[in-house]
Amino acid sequence: MPRKQIAKFSVQHLSILDENGKLDAKLEPKLSEDELLEMYRWMRLARGLDERMLKLQRQGRLGTFPPNTGQEAISIPVALAMKEKDWFVGAFRELGGRLVRGEPLTSTLYYYNGWEEGNILPDKDFRIIPTSVVIGCQIEHAVGLSWASRYKGEDSATVCFIGDGGTSEGDFHEGLNFAAVWKAPVVFIVQNNQWAISIPRESQTASQTIAQKGIGYGIPCLQVDGNDPLAMHVAITEALNRARKGEGPTLIEAVTYRLMMHTTADDPTKYRTKEEEECAWKKEPLIRFNKYLKDKGYWDDAKEEALLGEVKAKVEEAVKEFESPKDWQQDEPFKHVFGTEHAVISEQHKDFLANVTREADHG
Amino acid sequence: MAKLNMVQAINLALHQEMEKDKDVIVLGEDVAVDGGVFRLTEGLLDKFGQDRVLDTPLAESAIIGTSIGMAMAGLKPVCEMQFSGFSYLMMGQFEAHATRMRARTHGQFTVPMVIRMPFGGGVRALEHHSESREATYAHLPGAKVVIPSGPRNARALLVAAIRDPDPVVFMEPKHSYRAFREEVPDNEEVMALGKSQVVQEGTDLTLVSWGAMMRPTLKAAAEVEKKHGTSIEIIDLLTISPLDSDTVVESVTKTGRCVVVQEAPRSFGMSSELTARINDKAFLYLEAPVQRLTGFDVVTPYFGREKSYLPNTPRVVHAIEETLNF
Numbered sequence: 001m002p003r004k005q006i007a008k009f010s011v012q013h014l015s016i017l018d019e020n021g022k023l024d025a026k027l028e029p030k031l032s033e034d035e036l037l038e039m040y041r042w043m044r045l046a047r048g049l050d051e052r053m054l055k056l057q058r059q060g061r062l063g064t065f066p067p068n069t070g071q072e073a074i075s076i077p078v079a080l081a082m083k084e085k086d087w088f089v090g091a092f093r094e095l096g097g098r099l100v101r102g103e104p105l106t107s108t109l110y111y112y113n114g115w116e117e118g119n120i121l122p123d124k125d126f127r128i129i130p131t132s133v134v135i136g137c138q139i140e141h142a143v144g145l146s147w148a149s150r151y152k153g154e155d156s157a158t159v160c161f162i163g164d165g166g167t168s169e170g171d172f173h174e175g176l177n178f179a180a181v182w183k184a185p186v187v188f189i190v191q192n193n194q195w196a197i198s199i200p201r202e203s204q205t206a207s208q209t210i211a212q213k214g215i216g217y218g219i220p221c222l223q224v225d226g227n228d229p230l231a232m233h234v235a236i237t238e239a240l241n242r243a244r245k246g247e248g249p250t251l252i253e254a255v256t257y258r259l260m261m262h263t264t265a266d267d268p269t270k271y272r273t274k275e276e277e278e279c280a281w282k283k284e285p286l287i288r289f290n291k292y293l294k295d296k297g298y299w300d301d302a303k304e305e306a307l308l309g310e311v312k313a314k315v316e317e318a319v320k321e322f323e324s325p326k327d328w329q330q331d332e333p334f335k336h337v338f339g340t341e342h343a344v345i346s347e348q349h350k351d352f353l354a355n356v357t358r359e360a361d362h363g
Numbered sequence: 364m365a366k367l368n369m370v371q372a373i374n375l376a377l378h379q380e381m382e383k384d385k386d387v388i389v390l391g392e393d394v395a396v397d398g399g400v401f402r403l404t405e406g407l408l409d410k411f412g413q414d415r416v417l418d419t420p421l422a423e424s425a426i427i428g429t430s431i432g433m434a435m436a437g438l439k440p441v442c443e444m445q446f447s448g449f450s451y452l453m454m455g456q457f458e459a460h461a462t463r464m465r466a467r468t469h470g471q472f473t474v475p476m477v478i479r480m481p482f483g484g485g486v487r488a489l490e491h492h493s494e495s496r497e498a499t500y501a502h503l504p505g506a507k508v509v510i511p512s513g514p515r516n517a518r519a520l521l522v523a524a525i526r527d528p529d530p531v532v533f534m535e536p537k538h539s540y541r542a543f544r545e546e547v548p549d550n551e552e553v554m555a556l557g558k559s560q561v562v563q564e565g566t567d568l569t570l571v572s573w574g575a576m577m578r579p580t581l582k583a584a585a586e587v588e589k590k591h592g593t594s595i596e597i598i599d600l601l602t603i604s605p606l607d608s609d610t611v612v613e614s615v616t617k618t619g620r621c622v623v624v625q626e627a628p629r630s631f632g633m634s635s636e637l638t639a640r641i642n643d644k645a646f647l648y649l650e651a652p653v654q655r656l657t658g659f660d661v662v663t664p665y666f667g668r669e670k671s672y673l674p675n676t677p678r679v680v681h682a683i684e685e686t687l688n689f
Contacts, residue, residue, distance in 0.1 A: 171428060
């Protein structure tokens with residue numbers, strides 16, 4: 001028998017607003033001035049908070065954290081396209097998306113300063129899942145959440161983020177496979193920022209694209225310019241529609257660049273060049289989006305200045321709240337191991353409190 | 364009231380809890396059409412349909428990972444690990460999320476789920492099908508570990524595990540699956556988790572065990588009682604974590620002597636934890652060191668050698684006699 005081709009696949013790339021601010025008008029989404037400006041304001045706020053956090057960390061006022069700068073055009077358009085009942089399952093570079101979903105600015109400050117209180121939302125119905133520090137686990141949680149929402153008959157889709165490094169984890173593959181078999185209403189977004197700490201994209205996977213990993217599981221996929229908020233808006237809208245119509249999961253590879261260090265404990269000069277970083281800075285999303293808005297006549301320097309002032313005020317207000325005294329108790333963890341009484345934990349709780357007193361007396 | 368073996372009793376618990384609560388979902392490898400490789404989930408698919416009884420692809424981590432998501436959304440997944448030896452593939456998800464979500468969010472999100480898994484030796488199975496690793500799970504804060512020893516308590520404990528607000532590892536001693544039958548009431552029966560059971564009262568020595576080891580333990584006690592006229596108190600732990608050491612301590616303050624029988628390797632195991640707790644609470648009552656009669660700290664041999672490695676009645680008898688004669 002001659003060999004014959006039995007399947008053929010292709011991967012598309014979507015870009016609408018390029019790094020020079022050049023627009024493909026045919027693909028431009030129909031977003032109103034208000035919607036576009038809302039998107040831009042969130043992006044500026046996320047950038048402003050991120051920059052402030054880096055200063056706080058360097059001053060010893062905040063713990064180690066992973067900066068988000070340069071990746072605002074991914075999670076913000078995504079979160080803006082989501083509905084209230086949708087689940088937002090982040091990795092750890094979705095600060096903007098979390099803010100859009102309603103997470104207070106202080107939450108991320110508490111979280112990265114070592115307080116579980118940063119995970120606690122004003123209301124569980126915000127449907128934001130806490131960060132999974134272990135890379136990739138959240139993919140499977142998202143599949144379970146989306147399965148549960150369909151089982152309960154909710155009009156709800158789940159959006160789950162992961163990084164390029166995360167796509168090497170077994171959970172990524174197991175989760176995609178489950179999602180496809182279950183036709184789960186979920187959208188997977190890979191923030192391909194080219195670097196997983198010191199490992200470059202080409203050492204992470206031999207795939208030509210990350211998007212094509214969806215093909216292996218029977219999941220429609222798309223590569224998007226992740227620094228282009230318009231393209232991200234189009235991609236997520238299509239994917240959420242598929243999910244809501246019962247057509248199953250989608251995999252979106254959002255191509256971006258990690259402009260900063262992995263976390264504040266990392267030093268990228270050890271493994272990449274200044275030239276590479278400088279080149280990436282020219283492509284970052286805020287420059288092109290600002291130009292686009294100005295070209296449309298929606299924006300000008302005076303508005304920009306006013307916005308930067310607003311962002312600064314909001315961020316400073318959050319920092320003030322973050323640094324205000326709290327009555328959070330040291331023995332809190334004893335109350336949240338189980339939802340039922342536990343004799344040994346109660347005994348150790350007493351012991352812990354006695355130690356606190358002993359230490360206080362000791363001076 | 365019907366005479367059921369452990370497989371039937373667990374199946375009854377699943378049927379009744381699924382009937383009662385539509386949030387209870389059963390998922391795992393071969394659990395639906397096939398009814399589970401040991402037939403624990405037989406009949407569930409026909410009765411509750413494919414929306415509630417899910418044959419999953421073959422991936423232990425994803426079975427638990429997706430169940431965590433389901434549980435966070437308010438469902439109560441009861442998932443099956445086909446054998447405990449494959450459960451290490453889900454350990455990342457279990458340790459990193461199932462056991463921590465409550466603490467991570469101060470209870471805003473919780474993970475009420477049950478992970479059922481057959482474990483233990485004695486069935487002449489392939490590698491990875493005969494280990495007893497309950498201590499591995501019991502060591503994790505936030506995890507509950509339950510091991511029934513017979514049909515009746517298996518049914519009543521599984522009901523409690525499904526209704527528990529936290530993740531429960533429900534380890535089923537597969538050697539006991541079809542080994543014997545017991546009367547199991549038709550109506551609902553629930554046994555509280557975290558409670559061990561005094562199955563026989565006595566005054567001279569406390570004998571503690573759990574799971575499949577209860578049978579050689581009971582036999583050995585009867586033999587020693589007959590031979591020496593000794594009065595032995597026997598405790599079935601039932602829940603491994605939270606460990607009800609109070610019942611054991613109370614017994615040891617009365618008897619002054621204790622033997623713990625465990626199938627698992629000795630070091631860092633439940634019998635060591637129990638010994639430590641007896642030392643904490645009943646040191647001055649002890650007439651002899653607490654004896655740990657356990658498996659060996661070797662990699663579980665293939666089944667050709669299995670019999671000589673599992674604790675058995677003669678070894679338990681010997682341990683009891685040594686402790687009595689100390």
